[in-house]
Amino acid sequence: MDFNDSPEEAAIREKVRTWIAENSREYDDLAPPRSNEEFVARQKSWQKKKYDAGYAGITWPKKFGGQGKGPMESIIFSQEEGKSPAPTGLYAIGLGMCIPTVFTHGNQDVIDRFVPKALSGEEIWCQLFSEPAAGSDLAGIRTKAERDGGDWVINGQKVWTTNAHLCDYGIIVTRTDASQPKHKGLTMFIVDMHAKGVEARPLKQMSGGSDFNEVFFDDVRVPDSWRLGEEGEGWKVALTTLMNERLAVGGKPRYSPDWRALMDLAREIETALGPASEQADVREEIAKAYINDQGVKLTQQRALSALSQGRTPGPEQSIAKVVVAKQMQEISRLALDLSESQGFVKAPQGSALDRFQSSYFGAAGLRIAGGTDEILRNIIAERVLGLPGDLRPPKDQPFNEAKPV
Numbered sequence: 189m190d191f192n193d194s195p196e197e198a199a200i201r202e203k204v205r206t207w208i209a210e211n212s213r214e215y216d217d218l219a220p221p222r223s224n225e226e227f228v229a230r231q232k233s234w235q236k237k238k239y240d241a242g243y244a245g246i247t248w249p250k251k252f253g254g255q256g257k258g259p260m261e262s263i264i265f266s267q268e269e270g271k272s273p274a275p276t277g278l279y280a281i282g283l284g285m286c287i288p289t290v291f292t293h294g295n296q297d298v299i300d301r302f303v304p305k306a307l308s309g310e311e312i313w314c315q316l317f318s319e320p321a322a323g324s325d326l327a328g329i330r331t332k333a334e335r336d337g338g339d340w341v342i343n344g345q346k347v348w349t350t351n352a353h354l355c356d357y358g359i360i361v362t363r364t365d366a367s368q369p370k371h372k373g374l375t376m377f378i379v380d381m382h383a384k385g386v387e388a389r390p391l392k393q394m395s396g397g398s399d400f401n402e403v404f405f406d407d408v409r410v411p412d413s414w415r416l417g418e419e420g421e422g423w424k425v426a427l428t429t430l431m432n433e434r435l436a437v438g439g440k441p442r443y444s445p446d447w448r449a450l451m452d453l454a455r456e457i458e459t460a461l462g463p464a465s466e467q468a469d470v471r472e473e474i475a476k477a478y479i480n481d482q483g484v485k486l487t488q489q490r491a492l493s494a495l496s497q498g499r500t501p502g503p504e505q506s507i508a509k510v511v512v513a514k515q516m517q518e519i520s521r522l523a524l525d526l527s528e529s530q531g532f533v534k535a536p537q538g539s540a541l542d543r544f545q546s547s548y549f550g551a552a553g554l555r556i557a558g559g560t561d562e563i564l565r566n567i568i569a570e571r572v573l574g575l576p577g578d579l580r581p582p583k584d585q586p587f588n589e590a591k592p593v
Contacts, residue, residue: 193264197260197264200260200261200264201264201267201268204243204264204265204268204269205268207241207243208265208268208269208272208274209272211237211241211274212234212272212273212274215230215234215272215273215274215275216273217273218230218273219538220537220538224353224354227275227278227354228278228312228354230275231275231276231277231278231279231309232309232310233275234274234275234276234309235278235279235308235309236308236309238309239253239307239308239309242254242255243255243265244283244307244308244309245283245307246261246262246265247259247261247262248291248303248307252303252304252307253304253307253308254307278312278351278354279306279309279312281313281314281315281350281351282306282312282313282314282355283306283307283313285315285429286306286313286314286315286357286358286359286429287302287303287306287307287313288428288429289359289376289416289425289428289429290302290303290306290359290378290416291303292425292428293376293416293417293425293428294378294416295413297413298378298413298414298416302357302378311356311357312351312354312355312356312357313355313356313357313358313359314349314350314351314352314355314357314358314381315349315350315358315359315429316346316349316352316358316359316360316361316379316403317329317346317360317361317426317429318346318347318348318349319331319344319345319346319347320345320347323348323556323560324559324560324562324563326361326426326430327370327371327374327423328370329344329361329362329363329374330344330363331343331344331345331346331360331361331362331363331405332344332362332363332364332366333362333363333364333375333377333410334364335364335412336409338411338412339409339410339411339412340362340364340375340377340409340410340411340412340415341407341408341409341410342360342362342377342379342385342405342407342408342409342410343405343406343407343408344362344404344405345402345403345404345405346360346402346403346405347391347400347401347402347403348391348400348401348402348556348557349388349400349401349402349403350399350400350401351399351401352381352388352401352403353388353389353390353398353401355381355388356380356381356382357378357379357380357381358378358379358381359376359377359378359379359416359429360376360377360378360379360405361374361375361376361422361425361426362374362375362376362377362422363375363587364419364420364422365420366586366587366588367586367587367588368420368586368587369583369584369585369586369587370583370585370587370590371423371583372420372423373420373587374420374421374422374423374426375415375417375418375419375420375421375422376415376416376417376422376425376426377410377414377415377416378410378414378416379405379408379410379414380410383408383409383410384408384409385405385406385407385408385409386403386404386405386408387403387404387406388401388402388403389401389402389403389404393549393553394549396534400553430558430559444512444516444543444547444550444551445519445520445523445540445543445544445547446477446481446519447474447477447478447481447519449519449523449540449543449544450473450474450477450519450522450523451465451474452540453523453526453527453540453541453544454470454474454526457526457527464526470522470526473518473522476518477515477518477519480511480515481515483511484507484508484511484512484515487504487505487507487508487511488505488508490504491504491505502571502572503567503568503571503572504568504572506559506564506567506568506572507568507572509554509558509559509564510561510564510565510568512554513551513554513555513561514551514555514561516547516548516550516551516554517548517551517552517555519544519547520544520545520547520548520551521548523541523544524544524545524548527541527544531544531545566578
């Protein structure tokens with residue numbers, strides 16, 4: 189593995205670093221947005237700048253506003269963007285998961301209609317997969333779609349849909365034939381989030397945020413032309429989305445403090461025996477965090493090295509997410525413990541302690557999103573280590589004959 193930029197990659201990095209620095213200055217030292225409208229406006233303004241410069245879809249065809257380049261150029265841009273004050277995140281699901289699925293499985297009219305507006309930031313997308321009784325077992329969904337002439341009528345409920353209340357469109361997986369085995373009776377569609385019968389209800393989280401939603405569908409009509417893939421092939425289409433999702437959630441969230449932030453906090457906290465950073469048990473925890481951080485970094489570098497050489501990263505990327513989510517909790521838990529009474533009082537927004545509190549609450553969700561720890565450990569065991577597969581129900585049983593678990 190070669191972890192260094194090639195001369196060509198180094199030149200690309202310098203170019204995008206300069207562009208980002210020049211174009212993100214206006215976002216320096218901005219206070220947190222005071223409303224959803226202000227949050228969306230900032231995100232749209234940065235996305236439009238990227239689109240106009242060809243950086244919104246670096247790997248996408250030029251006719252949609254992209255550059256038609258390889259994945260390394262896109263990764264380099266994302267790495268440099270992550271170091272800047274530019275407002276990012278609102279388009280991660282749409283452009284990282286939904287639009288690749290639309291581009292892969294949609295008809296040409298659908299691609300021409302939706303892809304350019306998504307890349308430019310004009311339209312925002314969400315992913316409608318999980319349900320109250322179907323999370324890790326996505327094939328167990330019960331939201332149904334029934335044909336009615338040239339349309340489909342959707343009824344059901346989705347949950348944990350990130351930013352659904354801010355989105356214009358979504359991709360939704362539905363059950364269209366309950367007589368088939370659960371993996372085979374599924375079909376995916378594009379759905380208008382402003383259509384009659386769609387209701388997004390934000391869920392208040394213990395962190396104080398409300399990014400997640402439960403979404404209800406009551407006789408929502410979708411044209412057959414908005415179907416993604418063939419009828420009954422929804423599982424195959426969903427795998428396209430899930431592969432992109434697990435790559436997207438494998439990295440450390442931008443707001444997450446690392447071992448350096450923990451070290452800085454420990455240096456500031458005085459105990460009866462001196463600075464916390466000089467206590468053996470604290471130093472041991474910081475050392476563990478550093479080792480885990482380096483392990484994740486090397487695992488991600490392996491994937492980048494594969495992409496740089498034209499190869500496809502393997503299932504070992506699941507390792508990064510398992511470690512990152514757990515480490516977020518452990519680092520934040522130690523920081524809050526060291527802060528004693530201040531740790532359980534809501535810290536001022538934007539402060540160092542606020543980052544630890546947000547990370548502690550957010551890590552619980554990250555250990556579920558994009559595949560639970562248990563699912564990912566199964567992937568690592570079976571596909572990386574070659575261990576025997578876990579016990580699973582028979583795949584040929586019709587969905588409507590399956591007994592509730």
